[in-house]
Amino acid sequence: MSKSSLSFEEKVLLVVEKIPRGKTMTYGEVARAAGSPGAARAVGTLLRRNIYPHIPCHRVVRRDGIGEYNGLRGEKEKLLREEGAI
Numbered sequence: 798m799s800k801s802s803l804s805f806e807e808k809v810l811l812v813v814e815k816i817p818r819g820k821t822m823t824y825g826e827v828a829r830a831a832g833s834p835g836a837a838r839a840v841g842t843l844l845r846r847n848i849y850p851h852i853p854c855h856r857v858v859r860r861d862g863i864g865e866y867n868g869l870r871g872e873k874e875k876l877l878r879e880e881g882a883i
Contacts, residue, residue, distance in 0.1 A: 805833060809840055810849070816856040819881040823860045856882065 803811070808831035816822055822830070824837035824844075833839070844854040845867065855866045855876045863883070866873030877883045 805831065805836070805839070806843055808832060809843055810847075810852055813844065813852050813854055813857055816853055818853075821856050821858045821877065821882050824857055824864075825860060827857055856880075 809827060812822075812827050812830045824840045825834075827840045828834060828836040831840070840857065841864075844852075844857055847854045847867075855873045858864055858873075858877075863874050863877065866876070874883065
């Protein structure tokens with residue numbers, strides 16, 4: 798299956814799935830990597846409802862800070878600290 802035939806959601810999840818431990822990307826960077834520059838807010842909306850445990854959505858951060866993790870503000874920071882990302 799070619800990348801162009803994937804849905805926006807599938808492209809975003811593929812990008813996020815590849816973020817290595819100890820690294821982060823911003824919502825905007827993920828949107829650009831998924832081929833949809835300007836869709837940072839859509840990336841956040843999509844990741845807010847992520848149900849796949851193998852998708853490290855906590856590694857996607859706001860450009861001006863960390864942001865929330867499925868509504869748990871302190872949990873995202875804790876996970877990123879444990880991974881050495883911050």
